[in-house]
Amino acid sequence: MSRDDTTPTPPETLSAATLHADYKTARNRPLLIGTFLTPDDSSALLRLHGRVSKVTVGDRIGQAQVAAIEEGRVVLSLLGSTYDLRLPG
16 A cells, blocks of 8 residues: 555544543543454554554453544443543544
8 A cells, every 4th residue: 555545543532542631531431542454454544541552352451452443433232331442533
């Protein structure tokens, strides 16, 4: 894939991926930074506790498990409930 084939990153996503002074209030909640989908695999970048991690379906984030990764969306499963993480904007 050439660089011209990429989708531009929305300003809201760039802002969310950048640390700000108010970030400390949300550092204990996972923040979706990006999703990467191919015909064979999917992964996502999440920020949690100030660290960015690449995750795939089945990985654990704290007590939650990554249940699904879609374009701009990650589904976490925790104690029988599901939670959506979506790209800002």
